[in-house]
Amino acid sequence: EVQLVESGGGLIQPGGSLRLSCAASEFTVNNYYMNWVRQAPGKGLEWVSVIYSGGSTYYADSVKGRFTISRDISKNTVYLQMNSLRADDTAVYYCARAVYSGSFHFTYWGQGTLVTVSS
Amino acid sequence: SYVLTQPPSVSVAPGKTATISCGGSNIGTKSVHWYHQKPGQAPVLVMFYNTDRPSGIPERFSGSNSGNTATLTINRVEAGDEADYYCQVWDSSSDFHVVFGGGTKLTVL
Secondary structure, rough: OEEEHHHHHHOOOOOEEEEEEEEOOOHHHHHOOEEEEEEEEOOOOOEEEEEEEOOEEOOOOOOOOEEEEEEEEOOEEEEEEEEEOOOHOEEEEEEEEEEOOEEEEEEEEEEEEEEEOOO | OOOEEOOEEEEEEEOOOOEEEOOOOHHHHHOEEEEOOOOOOOOOOEEEEOEEEEOOOOOOOOEEEOOOOOOOEEEOOHHHOOEHHHHHHHOOOOEEEEOOOOOOOEOOO
16 A cells, blocks of 8 residues: 655754655655645645656745755655745645646645744 | 635535535636545545546546636535545646645535
8 A cells, every 4th residue: 555654843943954754655756756745734735846756856936945855765755855944834744646647636645744833 | 826716615414515616717728636635634636637536536526627617516415525625736837836726614514
């Protein structure tokens, strides 16, 4: 069964850094479009970043220049390095596997990891 | 950037039909995907490419997309359908941009 397990969330002060991990099971991360999607408390879903199977990366404007997505094939894990964190980055961060056939949609999601940015 | 507009809430009695709309400029030219999310849980795909149901999603769920509005329809609504529903498109007009609607809270009366 496909599984995505996020970790690395926690309480961090504004301006700090945090690295989230997404460990995948039953498939290889470099064969799929792997994403991070976040949800602020009581709010809707916001796409954050994607890494293509070919290695290309894209970011939402709200995190561009501060967040970096990457993967480690040997560990079958996707990462999200988050720098210069702000209060409005507070959210549950989900790892999600996407499929593309003329459009992207998300077929598998992890359970999420909570990031709280506060002093 | 592309914007998707959903009603904040929809209420329906058990056994009736719920319709959840998702508005966007010429959305009929895009593929729309839908997710539901129950409290404390991750989103779950319930409809993709406008009208396709993933395995495990009941036939009571259907979708349509035309003009400026996409719609998710749930027939014979059950208490277990109560959740937040989000529409989503991929905006290929600039770089890479996945867009979600603001979400609709479906309440089963």
